[in-house]
Amino acid sequence: MRFAVAGAGAVLLLAGCSSSSDSAPALSVGAAYIPQPVSDMAAGFLTISNKGGTQDELTSVTSAAGPVTVHETSGGTMSEVTSLPVPAHGQLVFKSGGNHLMFEKLERKPRQGEKVTVTLHFAESKALEVEIPVESATYVPKTGN
Template sequence: MNARTTRTLAAALSLTAALAISGCSSDSGSDGAKSGKPEIKVSGAFMPEPVNDQMAGGFMVIENGSGTADKLTGVTSPLSDDVQIHETKNQKMQQVPSMGVPAKGRLKLERGGNHVMFMGLKNKPKVGDKVTVELRFENADPVKVELDVKERTHNPQSNESH
């Protein structure tokens, strides 16, 4: 009986400590920090018109406005049953399980770099269409995004002066 009481007390203390720690990790300086979850916003989302129905790339900027880092862990879309997160290193792309979205920072998914890859398209979207995706994160709530289908040569980087 004494061992059971000790285990119950240890469990209660562990739970209390976990709650206290999670309460300290929220960013009280931002509006959405009440939940302690990262604040994710997406901009510039587009997909160049696919050449065929085998694959297509998706590009966007994922911004994290909170002080809590997060990770993009998955992408789903009605366009494909296999949407992958790809990292580009040394001009080679490879599938990765996740990508970091830094606190008060951004993850750029762009041509020639990291991106989302749609494999085995169910149909071939045309310029002017919109493709819906749901981004899943380690901590933040899922985010639904519409990618504008653009000309195959569309590259917003060439319009920026960075």
């Protein structure tokens, strides 16, 4: 009988470990694109999904292509921000007319069909490297981003 109780305790302990890792941020990136720029500046759009039970925060974006800043759009006004939340069980969406990445002083203008590599840095999670495809200047994604 004592052995059965110890075994049940071990199962509960393992279940506890399992649920705590489920609460950590679990980030992925999709729907990424950059409209082909006409100058040395470009906007970047993507969606960061968090399937974990804890919020994370996008703290910066870096790229060999040039400086990248994070912009928030609220009430039609765009402003540079130092970070944006990635909600637990939610998404941080960068879309045309909304939040976006701003590539400033591009080393060279990327062309449609090429990819621009960025590294997304977070408060809690490991950095994510993302290859963002360059689309036509008039590209409209099917998802509406």
